Amino acid sequence: MTRMVLAGFWICLVTLVTGYFAIEHFARQAGAEPEAADYFRGVAYEKTRPITVPIIAGGEVEGYVVARFVYTAESRRLRDLVVPPDSFIVDEAFHHIFTSDQIDFRNLRAFDSRAFLAGIVERVNARFDAPIVRELLVEELNFVNKDQLR
Numbered sequence: 106m107t108r109m110v111l112a113g114f115w116i117c118l119v120t121l122v123t124g125y126f127a128i129e130h131f132a133r134q135a136g137a138e139p140e141a142a143d144y145f146r147g148v149a150y151e152k153t154r155p156i157t158v159p160i161i162a163g164g165e166v167e168g169y170v171v172a173r174f175v176y177t178a179e180s181r182r183l184r185d186l187v188v189p190p191d192s193f194i195v196d197e198a199f200h201h202i203f204t205s206d207q208i209d210f211r212n213l214r215a216f217d218s219r220a221f222l223a224g225i226v227e228r229v230n231a232r233f234d235a236p237i238v239r240e241l242l243v244e245e246l247n248f249v250n251k252d253q254l255r
Contacts, residue, residue, distance in 0.1 A: 225241055
């Protein structure tokens with residue numbers, strides 16, 4: 106009889122200790138933040154003003170590109186800047202869209218938007234001489250044919 110009581114006590118003790126350590130382990134894992142959440146900590150999302158870029162081919166205006174971008178940057182760095190990066194992003198995007206012969210707005214499937222955005226980010230950060238802009242996203246990118254205008 107004593108052996109059964111001791112065996113029961115031993116089983117209860119092992120179950121309690123195992124349960125305690127399992128709960129501790131899962132609590133620590135739940136409390137640890139994933140690395141992806143760390144990437145967005147302290148990041149500000151800012152929108153640029155919309156830009157309208159005329160598309161000229163053969164000496165005539167074919168239409169207009171209307172674009173608006175969203176960029177991410179560290180909020181601490183944005184506060185320290187004297188000049189906000191909005192104007193530089195708009196300027197780089199305007200010049201790239203206006204001067205590029207590679208972008209055919211009638212066939213946007215061939216347009217590499219990732220390379221376009223990465224190029225703008227690279228040139229803006231080069232102008233600041235620091236990695237200010239982390240990512241650039243397209244909020245709006247439309248082509249309006251001149252025939253569609255009033």
